[in-house]
Amino acid sequence: MAKVADKYLKVDPWAIIEDGFDPERNRTSESIFSLGNEYMGVRGYAEEGYSGDSLPGSYFNGLNEQMDVGNHYKGIIRSLRYMVNAVDWLYTRISVDGEQLDLAHSKVSHYTRRLDFRTGTYRREFIWHLADGKQLKIGFTRLVSMTMSHLGLQQITFEPLNFSGSAEVCTGLDFNMIHEERGQSMWKQLRSGEVGNVTAILGSTLTTGNKLFSGFMLQSSQPLNTELVEHDRFIGRKFSLELSQGAPASFTKLVVNATDSSAARTGDSLWLEGMELAAAASQLDEQEVFADQASYWSNIWTTSDIVIKGDPENQQGIRFCIFQLYQTYHGDHPGYNIGAKGLTGEAYRGLAFWDTESYCLPFYMFNNPKAARSLLEFRYKTLPEAMQRGKDVDCEGAFYPIATIDGTESCDLWQHSNLQLHVGTAVSYGIWHYVKNTGDREFLYSKGAEMLIQISRFYATRGQWGQRSGEYGYFGVMGPDEFQLMVNNNCYINLMAKKLFEFTLETIAEMKVKVPEEYTAVAARTQLRNEELADWDNKREHMKIPLDTDSGIYEEHDGFFDMPHIDIHSIPVTEFPLYSNWSYDRLYRYDMIKQPDVLMFMFLYNGQFSREAKLANYEYYESRCIHESSLSPSIHSILASEIGKHEEAYNFFEFATRLDLDNYNRNTREGLHTTSIAAAWMNIVYGFGGMRSDGPQLSFHPALPQKWTSYSFQVMYEGVLLGIIVNKDSVSFRAINGGSTEVMIYGQPVKVDAAGTTLPLGEGMMA
Amino acid sequence: MAKVADKYLKVDPWAIIEDGFDPERNRTSESIFSLGNEYMGVRGYAEEGYSGDSLPGSYFNGLNEQMDVGNHYKGIIRSLRYMVNAVDWLYTRISVDGEQLDLAHSKVSHYTRRLDFRTGTYRREFIWHLADGKQLKIGFTRLVSMTMSHLGLQQITFEPLNFSGSAEVCTGLDFNMIHEERGQSMWKQLRSGEVGNVTAILGSTLTTGNKLFSGFMLQSSQPLNTELVEHDRFIGRKFSLELSQGAPASFTKLVVNATDSSAARTGDSLWLEGMELAAAASQLDEQEVFADQASYWSNIWTTSDIVIKGDPENQQGIRFCIFQLYQTYHGDHPGYNIGAKGLTGEAYRGLAFWDTESYCLPFYMFNNPKAARSLLEFRYKTLPEAMQRGKDVDCEGAFYPIATIDGTESCDLWQHSNLQLHVGTAVSYGIWHYVKNTGDREFLYSKGAEMLIQISRFYATRGQWGQRSGEYGYFGVMGPDEFQLMVNNNCYINLMAKKLFEFTLETIAEMKVKVPEEYTAVAARTQLRNEELADWDNKREHMKIPLDTDSGIYEEHDGFFDMPHIDIHSIPVTEFPLYSNWSYDRLYRYDMIKQPDVLMFMFLYNGQFSREAKLANYEYYESRCIHESSLSPSIHSILASEIGKHEEAYNFFEFATRLDLDNYNRNTREGLHTTSIAAAWMNIVYGFGGMRSDGPQLSFHPALPQKWTSYSFQVMYEGVLLGIIVNKDSVSFRAINGGSTEVMIYGQPVKVDAAGTTLPLGEGMMA
Known part of the structure; x- marks a missing residue:
């Protein structure tokens, strides 16, 4: 793995700190200093406006726009949904003596910014040296409330160091945010105005009719004489702030945002809801909000902290991971999902992949079971879309999309969206794993069973019988290893489908006995036929699991063992990432893998494989893996720990907690690797802690990395x-x-x- | 094969005749009544303007425009070239008493059109019933000269049946032709004007800077008082034609077109060339041109006619095929190629595929060897582009494109353009086949050898060694059977590559002895290294040819025999074409094939396989083939003849000669299946005639279809x-x-x- 840390930020156990402003690293820092509360997220951009390189991003879970993709083949998507850049609710412009603040041009000193894990706030401050010699210390603090989803707070303080005078401020709500991939704002303004102390605007996405209300109230250390400012897609207030040397001035903007992703909802109805929320928020004062936020985080650190002694960098790293995981998701909104970049950037278009069930779910299951259930609810809510997608590809049942924001398939590469079948088995694994460890059978019976039946239906109609082998399996698929584009009998998919059928049949058998009425209901709702159960059992029994019995090595897919060999260590570092430097088709014709595939199911169903089997398969596949997925190293680290390769385990762990802080993949500028962050947690708990949650009982085999106390x-x-x-x-x-x-x-x-x-x-x- | 004839046109041994105008069939007829002379082609559209459904198309071999295709992966094309709709040199508008002729609105009777194989002309005539009761018989005759590439002729006759009066005519040259896929004209006007009796215009394509000069001269049965008409991208002349009952009037437009597909050529230089050609053409009178054309075709029918007695439909059909093949190509312009639709429509974007060498070359080799060589010259001329494409996909040597107009890859589906390797072997087969049957070693030594070396280089760097098999082959490919998307060791490709290496090494050995100086020259030009020869020999020797030795059946690719079986006869007719009605990915996971793959190499290297092998493989693969390529049935017919399945052979032949005349595939409206037309010729000569041209000597095993005398x-x-x-x-x-x-x-x-x-x-x- 040709990955090198870019050490830059200050090491601190409870905060991320950047001293000094580096325009080259600005986008990266904007990602790292992101705030979020599952409902909304905002990148750490300069709210006062910045004319240098920046990706100002403000995102709301589930709010999406649509884009047509040129295609005329049946079963391949014609349009996709993506998370849309939304209102800049932090918008502020500041000038003193006619000089406007802009870090691209203004002279500043003592620049520092800090993301604080205990207070849940992001603060940036610096001294602005004006052309006329005046020095003004400015501080920007913001938070998005973890307990009041709709609420954001922005506080700006002004401390004139060598003068008295005034600052001209304009602050407001701006729907002119450019969605970078589309090169324009994807919003139109429906309504705006002031009601009492609330200044508000309502926008709608251009094609999907998603709606967003945003309103704000100002508080200040001094009486403000504000004036309304309106122009297209913008509303705000401007005012002068008196500045007296020795007496800091400040103002606070409390913002309420309210979303609706159903096109059916009228703007007026959302406007009323927003105004009610704003009225309630008007009762809050800033200290209350800060205290509430700190209290929330205090509780989190009590239940979910990981303390590492003797390794300050990983201490900071893992806390950053836990902080971001809670920011991204904590289960207050069943039916939200986790995009690959969370709410921190446009990359991957805000889409959720199988990462949710395969990588993120354990963190939530063992820290916040309510959040884990909420994640599974997303799949239940989007079952109708998965059923439609099954039909689209000439199958029955539910075909869960490889990439989605609203339940519809939004991956525009047909190879991935039509061949990567493994999301459905990840969902069934997630249900199985969740129910096993939380005992939440109510969920299983009320919603899980219905999903299991429809997913099983899909896998029973998408698969086929090998003509020579006489075994059942999946032809024309791409497994988790995306370097084998279109193969037959991918071992991972086959095994996961076998397990799916097994769990579905077990669940049905259990329900028949324990909750016969609920069984009857789900059977009726799904029009389940008895012959289907026999069919699934037959396919389960005759599922092809390619295995070389001599070596004990599972064959990733039919013919993998004959694939031309390449010594992955012989590939020059300059050729990475291969996606950019190799001819696209060349990636697919070696025994080189992108990320764990066989090893993935050995991780997921860990207890079912002997140590010898894991050793043999680890040694075979690890040596062929180039980890061109951020999800890859942690799984290898966990298995390496288990088979006693402790040093290797630690090496794979090295960039787990600090993947983004040290910008290992050089693409943190696009947003955080949110789902990889969850893998970092697993790396410690499953890896060094040796926890296993797939057996009859939770188990541990703790080990201690030598570098740690x-x-x-x-x-x-x-x-x-x-x-x-x-x-x-x-x-x-x-x-x-x-x-x-x-x-x-x-x-x-x-x-x-x-x-x-x-x-x-x-x-x-x-x- | 769910193919049904749409019988419509009149059967005639020497012409295509349509009686009556059917707007529903207008586009289909426009394709069938196309004229061409290899340099240019024009669809049989109504030159007087038609406001109903129509595809007015005027094409020039090699003239192309460029289109960007969204892609950001290395080795996949970012833009493509396509044959561009060009000048409407037949443009004419006719009105009488203020009523304009337009078949969509005008009342007409006695409508007939005729494409005459002996005169090489297309004539359309009808009686126009004007609103005021006047009846005017109008005839439109056109030709494109087979001997004077630049020359087109249009003659319009007027015979007033019940009145005397006048007609207002405007005729000219129009660059406003809409390229249908792009929805606009792709031309800008560079220059226009009149010089002597020549009225001319010069256009340039918008992005590629291809240029086209078009000029015309009018002749008439009466003195014409014409007036120049000019507007954007158009120049023409308008005049009144006196009409006297009982005295037909007419005018003739001689048109000269001159193209240049190099952006480097100045417009002024092409203008001068065009004017010189026009001056020369001005010396011709229409009767001379008609006589010359008839004489040309008389010679063709002497050397190339096929006479079928007892089957008037196929008699007409095969003459139509031969007529269109000569129209499409006859070798006057080395470096031109044959698009899948010839010069008869926009479909397939005017691109040439492997059809040229695999399906068309034999017709030309055995009728017009000069044309066969000219076709191979196209590949030599475009060797630099193929070399660049080889580099683009991280290989050495020449990677000939799957679809091209100018030598660059223009297929925007990466699966096809990156995985379909078989064009290179088709080129080497074409060289081998051509030299074997014509004895043209001059071509082999001067150009063929260089291509062979560069093609061999590509196949020696694109292939890989199977890790288990220890054999050489091609991983990640799509063979001729496009229903197996990405496979390893496609038997056709492997076998053709083996033959390629063999022929290259033989050629080199021969040249070393017979033409050592030429050998030294080509070795120097290609920087050929001795170790390459050893490498090719080794790869040839160890090429994997998947074969089940028990049954004698070649396996189309690794794992094909295990592919799920589908009884192709169980697929409802309504589901064809599967491309439109099946989920895209579903096409690829059965033992169902689109067109011959194993059977294709058994046809090409016919003499190397025993009758038993052909029988076994025919029975296996024919029963799995759905012929979703118009190139498929003829190959099956030829092999069926050989193994004594005469009735089956005739059944496959049934739609060969009349594929377009009876619109079997219901898409003749898009253009003719030009390359399939060549297969129809092979179907008779190789099929019923039993000719074989791959052995040491030309051989025949003639058979007679029972229906024929x-x-x-x-x-x-x-x-x-x-x-x-x-x-x-x-x-x-x-x-x-x-x-x-x-x-x-x-x-x-x-x-x-x-x-x-x-x-x-x-x-x-x-x-």
């Missing part, structure tokens, strides 16, 4: 918050908030309660 | 024009123009001379 992490399991501390010579487990539960530690069942249990660190578990 | 055909071989007549009980061979040569007939060598030889019809050769 100790580390601790928490998981919520069966209602008990387990705290695990791993030292150089011991591991201890404790039920932090009381209660007790039994887990397996180093293969032995151990009852963990508030008193806790301490065991010696497992033999050979340190490297 | 007799048939005859001619082939030019070793400078001798052989005439072959097949009757119900005998076959006779004669050297029509004298000379003698030896061929194999029913497996025996026979010397054929002017006296001729008659043998009994082979046993079992009638069905």
Whole structure:
């Protein structure tokens, strides 16, 4: 892996700090200093306007626009949806003595910015040296509220260092934000105006009719005499702020945003809702909002912190990961999903992939089970779209899209959208994994079963029987390894489909006995036929699982073992990423893989494979993997830990927590690798902590990286918050908030309660 | 094959005749009544203007425009070239008493049109019933000269049936022709004006700077008082024509067109050339031009006619094929190629595929060897573009494009353009086949060898070694069967590449001995290294040819035998064409093939496979072939003949000669299936005539379709024009123009001379 850290930011256990302004790194910092609360997200751009290179981005979960893609083949999408850049609710312009503040031109010193994990705020400050010698210290603080989804707060402070005078300010709400891929704003203004102390605007996306209300109220350290400013797609207020040397002045803008992604909703109805929310928010004062936010984060760090001693960089890194994961999603809005970049940039168009169920779900399951369920609700809510997509490709049942924002397929590369079948099995795995670890059978029976039936239907109609083998499998597919474009019997897909059928049939059998009425209901709703059950059982039984029995190595797909070999270490570093430097077709004709495929199912169904099988397959596939996916190294690290390759495990972990902070992939400017961030959490908990959640009981095989003094992490399991501390010579487990539960530690069942249990660190578990 | 004839046109041995005007069939007829002379082509549209559904198309070989295609992957094209709709040199508008002629609105009777194979003219006539009761018989005759490439002629006759009066005419040259795919004219006007009796205009394509001069001169049965008419991209003349009852009036427009597809040429230089050509053409009178054209076609029918007795429909059909083949190409312009639709429509964008070498070349080799060589010259001329394309896909040597107009790849589906490697082997086969049958070693040594070396280089760098098999082959390819999208070791490609290496090495060995100086020159020009020869020999020797030795069936590609089976006869007729009605990805996951692949190489290298092998493979693959290519049935017919399935052979032949006349594929409206037309010729000569040209000597196994009384055909071989007549009980061979040569007939060598030889019809050769 030709990845090198770009060390730049200050190391701090509880914050991200950038000292000095580097225009070259501006977009990267904008990504890193993003704020979000699952409902909305905003990049760390300069709200006062910046004429240099920048990607001002303000996004709202689910708000989307549509784009036509040229295609005339049946079953391939003709248009796609993407997360649309929305209102700049931080819009502010500041001038003093006619000179406008713009970091691209203004002279500044003492520039610093800070993202604080404990207060959940982003603050930027610097001294502005005006042409006439005046020096003005300015600070910008913002937050998006974790408890009040609609609420954003912006506070700007002014401290004149060597003069008294005034500043001219215009602050407002701007729908003229350019969606960079489209080169224009994708909004039209429906309404704007002032009602009481609320200044508001309502916009609609150009083609999809998604709507967004934005309104703001100003508070200040001094009485403000404001004047309304309106022009196309913009509303704001301008005013003079008196500046007295020695007496800081400030103003605070409380903003309420309210979205509706259904074209059916009238603008007037959303306008009323927005105004009500604004009226309620008007009652808040800024200190209340800051305190509420700090309190929220304090609770999070109590339940979800990971403490690493002896490694300040990874300490900062993992807290950044946890911070961003909660910002991206915490389950207040069932039916939202997690885009590959969260709400931090346009890249991947805000679309959610299988990453949600395969990489993100465990973090939420073991920290915030409500959020985990909410994520699964997204798939239930979008079952109708998946059913339609199944029909579009001449199949029955639900074909979950490889990339989506609203449930429809939005991947415009047909190879991926038509051949990558594995999202459906990721969803069924997610349901299985979630129910197993949370015991939430209510979800399984009420919604999960219906999804399982429709997903099984799809896999029973998309698959085919091999003419020679007589076995069932999937022809013309692309597995998780996107370097094998169109293959037959991808082992991962076949195995996952087998497991899907198994789980569906088990669920049905269980429901027949335990909740017969609910079974009857779901069977009726899905028009389930008995012969389908027999069919799924038959296909499950005869599913082809390509395996070389001599070596114990699973064949990634039919013919993979004959694929021409390439020594991946012989590829010059300058040729990476291969996507950019190799002829597109060339990527697909080697035994070189992009990311774990066989190893992925060995991770997901870890308990079903022997250590020997994992060792053999790890050694075979790891040596062929170029990790051209940010999701790849963590899975390798976890398996390396398990088979005792501790040093290798640590090497793969090296860029997990700081992938974006150190900009390893040189593309953090486009947005954060949000779903990879979830893999970093797994890397510690499943990797070094050796946790396994796919067996009958939660189990642990903790190890300690040699570079670390100790580390601790928490998981919520069966209602008990387990705290695990791993030292150089011991591991201890404790039920932090009381209660007790039994887990397996180093293969032995151990009852963990508030008193806790301490065991010696497992033999050979340190490297 | 769900193909049904749409019988509509009158059957006539020497013409295509349509009686009555059917607006629904107008585009189809426009294609069928196309004229061309290899330099230019014009669809049979109504030159007087027609406001109904029509595709007015005027094309010039090699003139192209450029279109960007959205793509950002390396090795995939970013723009493509297409044949551009050009000047309407037939433009004419006619009105009488203020009423304008337009078949969409005018009342007409006695409408008929006729394409005459012996005169090489297209004539349309009808009686126009004006609103005021006047009846005017109008006739439109046109030709494009087969001997004077630049020359077109349009003659319009007026015969007032019940009145005397006058007609207002405007005739000219119009660059406002809409290119239908782009929805606009792709031309700008560079210059226009009148010089002497020549009225002319010069246009340039918008982005590629291709240039076209068009000029005309008028002749008439009466003195014309004309007035110049000019507007944007148009120049013409208007005049009144006196009409006297009982005295037909007419005028003739001689048009000279001159093209230049190099952007470098100045417009003024082409203007001068055009004016010189126009001055020369001014010396011609219309009768001279008609006589010259008839004389040309008389010669063609002497050397190239096929006579079928007892089957008037196929008699008409095969003459239409031969007529269109000569119209499309006859070798006056080395470096031109044959688009899939010739010069008869926009479909396939005027691009040439492998059809040229695989399907068209034999017709020209055995009728007009000069034309065959000219076609191969196209590939030599475009060798630099193929070399660049090889580099683009990270290989060495020449990668000939799957679709091209100017030598650059112009296929915008990467699957086809990057995976379909077989054009290069078709070129090398074409060289081999041409040299074998014409003895033109001068071409082989001067140009062929250089192409062979560069093509071999490509196949030696694009291929790879199978890791398990230890054999060489091509991974990630699509063979001729476009229903198997991305496979490994396509048997056709592997076998053709093996033959390519073999022929290249033989040619080099031969040149070293026979023409050492030329060898030294080509080796220097190509910087040929000795180790390359060893490498090619090694790859040739270890080329993987997938074959089931028990059954003798070649496996189309690795894993094909395990592909899920589908009974192609179980597919409802309403689902054809599958491309339109099946999800795109579904096409690719059955043992269903689109067109011959294994059978294709058994046809090309016919002599190298036993009858048993052909029988076994025919029975296996024919039953899996859905013929969703117009090139498919003829190859099956030829092989069916060979293995004694005479009835099946005839059934496949049924729509060969009349594919367009009876609009079997329901898309003749887009243009003629020009390259399939060449396959129809092969179907008779190679199929029923049993000719084989891949062995050491030309051979024949004539058979007679039961429905026919007799048939005859001619082939030019070793400078001798052989005439072959097949009757119900005998076959006779004669050297029509004298000379003698030896061929194999029913497996025996026979010397054929002017006296001729008659043998009994082979046993079992009638069905």
